[in-house]
Amino acid sequence: MTILSLLVQLSSGAMLLLFSVRFMRIGIERLWGVALQYALAEGSSILPGLLRGAVLGFVMQGGTVVMLMAAGLAGSGAVSISSASILALGADLGSAIAVGFLQLPISAVGPLVILIGATLYLRAPQPRLRNFGRVVLGLGLIFLALSIIRASVEPIANLESTAGLALYLTRDTIAAALAGIGLTLAMHSSVAAILTAVAFSGIAIVGPAAAISFVLGCNIGSALLPLWLLKGESKRTRIVPAAVGVLRVVAAMLVIVFLAVFRASVDNVVRLGSAQAMLVCHLTFNFLLLLSAPLCRRLARDFEVRLAQPVEQDDASIPAGFIEDSSIAEPAVKRKLGTMLDLASSMLDEVTCNLPEAEKIRLYEERMNATLTGIRDAYARVNSSDDASLAGLQQIVDFAIRIERCGDVLAGKLLTLRLDQLRGSYQFTEQGNREITEMVEAVRRTIILAHETAWTGDPVPAERLVRHKQHVSDLEERSRHRHLSRLRGGNLISLASSNQHLETIAALKEINSKMATIGYAVLEQHGGLKKTRLKSSVTGSAT
Template identity: 30%
Template structure:
């Protein structure tokens, strides 16, 4: 092969792999934006049954095209105490199986699927006014591009089958399974998608480029790499959440290493998994994760408890550390840098309020004086941050700001005020409501508590979206945030109607907690509105916001 042909080959493979990675991310983004609330509801309903938890993990991973995305979502539930670490581990084991099923589905297609999926997807995305329909369009476009990228890989690798140099390199990987395993884990980590990595390896095996033993080792290595992605993404999560993710890493990564060693000793066993190399490699991935889930599910409690002994509780370690501020006094004579410092401080403020909201929900079920005091202390700290931020922006304005910087300064001050109000609602109203439930020995009706829990989840999801908008200033996400605010208002009205319906039925629990129920819904709606403020300046700048709703 001459240099020109080699360069064309490398460009073709790199381009096809890049398209595959991006297409998988496109599908995941569509599901996260369009159906994340439904996924969160699945996880909440699976809290009391490990088999249902594993099933919900399978379904979520199929929709999200990623077990890593499931791990991040479940991490939020474990952090706020909505589900136990053992249940979360059961969901992750199911998600690993779901991710393996995804790779099976993406290798089976008909020629008409690509144009059909692309046609419907583009039509939905460009023509639909409904946000959910647009995300369905995004998902269909992503699926069609996955198929296109796999065809590109097959076309690019076709001429390489008989190349002596290729056969020599790939033959070495077939003899050195440890190196193949490490390459598989590293590639999955680099592309941040075990699905994309495994599809690439299996396609190369199907083209007879990659020996079966090497493909099997790389597929198993990608399982370790996929588990490592979730581990790194949740490093700052709570102890319980990290315990769950580390347990999954130990099980999935350790199991992958063990099976690789077993294959090195008994390579003929792969013939049981299919008649063709590609089918054998992809079936190995599914069989490994399915076997791991079956063997580990009965012991998820024991495994998570054991692993928890070796996971450091960073919250406890950091208790003695002094809080730091992003408001750098030395930046006051450099307005743009000063505004960036204020924006960073505002983001930290929003993250602290998010943690307050996560901490207050369990108090509606079981009152804990220490947790309540922690929320009050955090509110006091946020009030001080709000004051410091206003004074910092005022001092920044003394040096003279141009129109754009002055507008940005006012936006930051207004957002700080809205977030401060959200913190006050949690500490003053919601904490008071939880205390009244405890002091009067009251409980919401089962339906009422479930509705409030689901509404909590919806608002928390919107808060996370708002924090993303604060970081990236993305007009598309800002538009999604404002649309979510409108939807929260409609959902709140619907839940109020449901509550009134239970009052008409004469349910004692609903009557006793009526005011507490309605005030909680209103408080959550106000908190959501406080965070949604961050989207308006971005939409005003992009021209997506009407100046008035009056006709």
Template identity: 30%
Template structure:
């Protein structure tokens, strides 16, 4: 009975810890998500890249999140392998700093953060204020979860089970190392895994030598998480995370072998606790920073696709299943998969075009033309498929889902037209006349482009999850982007009045870019409207009404 209570307590505390870490990460991503790309992609020197990665991991409370962001930005060669690897190495040091801070006795701080965080989240409408409250709530829950872990371990350490399990691990260092790997991978968070190991060791439920081997294994397990998540991404995206796993795995295995062989145990035991062992190990990995360019070239030779390093065309095979048309659930599932595929293609196209505004990188127009045709064909196929679906057999909820998916497929098609007919025209005109936006104008357009990409990521998540909170966030972000566009238009007109030469030369391109980006964003986030309307989260009109409910 005691063992069952222990397992239930450990499970509950672990899930709360994972939820709290994710809560903090989500809050910071929603506040500062559009700025992350600029921070990471502007860091070219390996040491600056490592510092940027460390800062990002401290903010996000997760080195895995930074590694996944880095993988995404590496697609299309936007980040070199060496830079991406340096960012990830720095991120691991940042997450070790987070573990160091959270391992302190902060029980007194939890109620303070919980009270202030809940007040900010519930009483304010400003997005940043609400997300600040979310972050504070998340940190307070991390502290509470660690307290639960300590309380759960305290009774069981006197039983026969835990000493027996600990002795089993102590007798087999390889098994102890692998348990650490599996623990961090299953938890999908090295921060949570290391904190758990440190708490259990601090309660003297496991010995320090076993704890050290678990920590070393957890470092490898945490690095495997981004590899698993990015397994279906392009080879450019996977190279930095695979290089990190190779370095971390080799180093962790060597250190574990040396420690188990009692060759470095005196040095390791000089550190007062397991959290500092974890921190010291990640500092050691920074010794690879000067060699990241050489490692990058080696990884590039080892990981090549069938076309060398050419951009692989988007998959052109439709996911619409003709054999599923006799079944409502199967045909809806097939339609949803096809819309997700269209969204993926559209996302890559949007990133390719907006690269001009973010990094002044010329898009691959031939590839965009091919993918425009692929999306147009997919949109036509969706329309034809919808007309043959068994709509008479559908419930109201299923029919609404059908309509929402079909409408969003049309929005994706419309967004493609904005890219190919408007934004590409602006880019080609600037290229032909060798024109550049003014520094202020370029900064405004870059901020708006970053917000569009952020909204696009949320819209894709909403398509998969239908989370009402994400839908509300998207709607708020749409209004915020509209305000950014209005401010940029006003500032541009002021620059014209002042006679700024670059603003005059690119006035038409600037205003067209603003209008196109705003319309593109509207198409991207249109997935939120039916969900908000269905849940009663939208007002019928924005016009001011008199006391009788009539429009003034």
């Protein structure tokens, strides 16, 4: 019965730790999600990329999340493969720093942190303050989870088998490494695995060589985990975790073999306790791994040449691993939604350029349709009993359907009008061209605001999006009135292109209105439409 109680308490502590990290991460994404994406997408040289990745890994409390985000951006072509690999390599160091940070004595203030965070999360009137409270509360819950894990493993010290297990791991560094790999894959987090092992080492002393080998096993597990999570993604997306993973696995295995051969010498030379050896090894290994950044970038480029598919052929489906885990299903779907918005932006750029290519736009539309199919399929198969989570997914699906409609307009009506113009079938007046260009630029801003609103769910950009939508509607109305005035003034160019001008601005207005619907959904969710006049003044044109 003691063993059963121990397993329940240890498992509950580990699950609370995983929940706390994800709970905190959601708040971080909602507060700074767009800034994080911009930081990921910003190209840079090696050193700035490593530093940026380290900061992101620390903030996100894990390198795996940053790896998945960087791989997704690289897979969609938003960032180069080599830059994404450098970011992911730096994120592993940030994750190692986070492990050390969570072991500091500041965990004693955990109850106070929980009190402050819970108060903000439950009582704060503003969404940003509530999300900040979520971050603080998540940190406090991490401290609580660690205290539960430490308390649950203390009785193990009195078990006869504990000393035998510690002795076995001390003598067999390969088994210690395999234990680290298994625990990391089981917990889906090297941070959680190492923190749990550090708590265990406080009552079951293992040799320094075994402790170091265990941590290296955790690093191998963290290298394999993204590859498993992305197993259903395109080859281009998997290049980033493959390049970083090869370096991590090879380096870790070389050290593990060395420890297996010279275990006795290492145990005699290293004068650190088990917990200290784990933390120092984890930080040192990931720091030294940064020296392989040039090799990592070279390896990523070689993989890109050998394995990458064209961006147009990327798989738009969402891997089953994401769908099975409802806690990351929504971020995975949001990433695909971001791909659709990027495609819509690319289609708009192509349609309005000097020489649009119909074939390229057709490929963009095919990818958009395939991505929508993947989003719908994920929504139909996601495993979740949380009504709020399903409502959030349905909101994303509804918006994705509207984006796909924007793609139809861009690849249909607007492209046809543009090609007819290039063939000389009609021409716009100089003033008419300026009006259309102004609307196009305004729609581009709408797409950016829609991207931010969809990713963060924050009512502040949502309100900006809705108000900007009304601005574009005003631009369309003014352009229509000015066009009619030109007709009454006898402008023959306006008369000859009247249908095309009116259809063009109407199509741009439709695209803009579809893009703005996510703003209404977010404001409705936060009660923003009830507190302002937005609902009565502009919701009539939201559909």
